[in-house]
Amino acid sequence: MKTLFLDTSSFYINIATSDNDKIVVHHQEKNDQKLSERIFFLIEDVIEKSNFLLSDIDKIYVVNGPGSFTGIRVGITIAKTLAWNLKIPICTISTLMMMSSGYKETTIPLIKDRNGFVYSGLYNEEAMKSNDIYIKLEELVISNKKYKFLSYEEVEGVEVFEPKVDIIEIIKKFKDEKENVHSVKSNYIKKMDVEK
Amino acid sequence: MKDDVIVLAIESSCDETSVAIVKNGVEDLATTIFSQIDIHKVFGGVVPEIASRNHEQNITIVLEETLNKAGLSMNDIDAIAVTYGPGLIGSLLVGLMAAKALSISSNKPLIPVHHIAGHIYANNLESPLKFPLIALVVSGGHTELVLMKEDYSFEKIGGTLDDAVGEAYDKVARIIDVGYPGGPVLDKLAQKGEDTYDLPKPLDDKTDDFSFSGIKSAVINLVHNEKQRGNEIRKEDLACSFQNRVVEILTKKTIRAMEKLEIKNLILAGGVAANSSLRRRLEEECEKKEFNLTIPSLKYCTDNATMIGAAGYYSYLLGNRLDGKIVAKSVEELKNH
Numbered sequence: 001m002k003t004l005f006l007d008t009s010s011f012y013i014n015i016a017t018s019d020n021d022k023i024v025v026h027h028q029e030k031n032d033q034k035l036s037e038r039i040f041f042l043i044e045d046v047i048e049k050s051n052f053l054l055s056d057i058d059k060i061y062v063v064n065g066p067g068s069f070t071g072i073r074v075g076i077t078i079a080k081t082l083a084w085n086l087k088i089p090i091c092t093i094s095t096l097m098m099m100s101s102g103y104k105e106t107t108i109p110l111i112k113d114r115n116g117f118v119y120s121g122l123y124n125e126e127a128m129k130s131n132d133i134y135i136k137l138e139e140l141v142i143s144n145k146k147y148k149f150l151s152y153e154e155v156e157g158v159e160v161f162e163p164k165v166d167i168i169e170i171i172k173k174f175k176d177e178k179e180n181v182h183s184v185k186s187n188y189i190k191k192m193d194v195e196k
Numbered sequence: 197m198k199d200d201v202i203v204l205a206i207e208s209s210c211d212e213t214s215v216a217i218v219k220n221g222v223e224d225l226a227t228t229i230f231s232q233i234d235i236h237k238v239f240g241g242v243v244p245e246i247a248s249r250n251h252e253q254n255i256t257i258v259l260e261e262t263l264n265k266a267g268l269s270m271n272d273i274d275a276i277a278v279t280y281g282p283g284l285i286g287s288l289l290v291g292l293m294a295a296k297a298l299s300i301s302s303n304k305p306l307i308p309v310h311h312i313a314g315h316i317y318a319n320n321l322e323s324p325l326k327f328p329l330i331a332l333v334v335s336g337g338h339t340e341l342v343l344m345k346e347d348y349s350f351e352k353i354g355g356t357l358d359d360a361v362g363e364a365y366d367k368v369a370r371i372i373d374v375g376y377p378g379g380p381v382l383d384k385l386a387q388k389g390e391d392t393y394d395l396p397k398p399l400d401d402k403t404d405d406f407s408f409s410g411i412k413s414a415v416i417n418l419v420h421n422e423k424q425r426g427n428e429i430r431k432e433d434l435a436c437s438f439q440n441r442v443v444e445i446l447t448k449k450t451i452r453a454m455e456k457l458e459i460k461n462l463i464l465a466g467g468v469a470a471n472s473s474l475r476r477r478l479e480e481e482c483e484k485k486e487f488n489l490t491i492p493s494l495k496y497c498t499d500n501a502t503m504i505g506a507a508g509y510y511s512y513l514l515g516n517r518l519d520g521k522i523v524a525k526s527v528e529e530l531k532n533h
Binding site for chain 2: 034036037038039040043044054055069070073074076077078080081082084085086181182185186188192194
């Protein structure tokens with residue numbers, strides 16, 4: 001069973017291939033260059049270094065947010081078009097779940113947004129479904145002091161730990177999950193200004 | 197005999213998600229257009245982030261429906277054409293990402309197509325273009341006179357100095373509060389009205405350029421003054437007066453450019469090509485001067501992927517490929533590649 005894992009949603013780009021629950025290639029880099037101009041070089045490079053052809057891939061895992069609107073959309077559009085054309089299963093993963101996938105204990109991953117708001121959720125080994133919310137940082141911290149907070153960035157007034165991404169954990173956990181490719185969409189969570 | 201070339205085309209530069217399959221640049225095998233117009237109507241114009249989100253949600257559905265309609269699979273496709281600009285960056289990106297993903301997962305070449313080249317080649321779906329020709333390109337983002345001496349060679353001879361003609365229609369429609377999009381609404385109103393309002397002729401000079409911000413400001417002032425005086429605006433008459441001024445200058449400068457350059461073939465392109473008055477005036481003038489006029493059928497006037505597939509065929513024959521960086525261009529001059 002060969003898989004492709006694609007994450008372009010936030011601070012890092014993660015592209016990985018696996019074969020029978022073992023990582024073949026995992027490329028991670030800061031998502032600070034023009035993503036859309038770069039992403040296909042990276043995908044094709046990872047596939048080539050894995051000695052795979054795209055047509056060998058049996059399943060695609062894609063991170064569908066929250067995070068950068070454009071980042072999420074680039075990843076989702078590529079993943080769902082590939083899955084549709086290759087006629088293979090696709091499965092979406094929350095950015096926050098990915099950030100906590102390397103931890104055994106319950107953690108609270110968070111992504112800072114503007115005006116003191118964060119995207120966050122509560123995750124542990126058992127958590128399957130995304131329970132992500134958009135919330136004021138203070139509110140989140142007050143009611144969850146006993147858990148470890150995870151963030152790629154420093155968060156003022158909160159002790160945060162480095163997120164750990166364990167792609168094999170994710171692949172195993174979602175082994176039997178698949179979605180209708182046409183219904184796969186970004187999970188932006190936050191409403192646009194015009195919708196409010 | 198040369199083999200057939202079947203192009204699958206994707207267009208997502210604004211608020212229409214469209215996929216088409218076109219044979220040899222002339223034959224529409226299948227076209228699907230998912231229009232978001234009702235979604236954006238509520239906001240009085242296209243909201244870019246909403247447009248991008250809808251493209252993302254609909255792209256594989258539109259792809260599948262189009263292949264099904266044509267009774268083809270990706271194996272039957274020779275090349276994938278995609279609009280790379282100009283347009284809304286976020287919207288263009290969805291089309292580009294999907295097109296590139298299709299290209300690498302089915303080993304088909306990816307062909308970049310300029311949106312306006314697409315509008316011009318909508319005419320090729322009616323009858324093959326005859327050269328040399330002049331194209332009058334009129335849409336929400338463009339007002340251009342383009343000279344073509346052969347296939348896929350574009351030379352701009354005139355353009356707008358400020359607002360595009362479709363943009364002016366949208367703004368005037370907003371000022372008199374008759375809805376969105378402005379083009380079709382004002383066109384319909386104008387047919388019921390009379391040319392009674394004294395509006396200026398927009399840039400009636402010797403150049404091949406256009407300007408519509410002046411007439412737009414004149415409408416704003418007129419509406420404002422009438423309101424101050426407590427007079428009701430006769431919307432039908434204002435629409436008629438505005439439309440007459442705009443169509444007259446478009447017709448006059450187009451015909452003059454053709455006479456100056458001694459060109460006998462005219463094609464009309466872009467969303468405003470659907471305008472009934474513009475179609476009629478150009479038909480009248482071309483008949484008088486014995487010029488050949490081609491106008492796309494209404495379904496190819498608004499944004500669609502069929503025209504991208506038609507243009508993409510010629511771009512493909514010229515060897516244009518989108519191999520390197522994938523870049524969406526919000527603003528981009530019409531080029532030969």
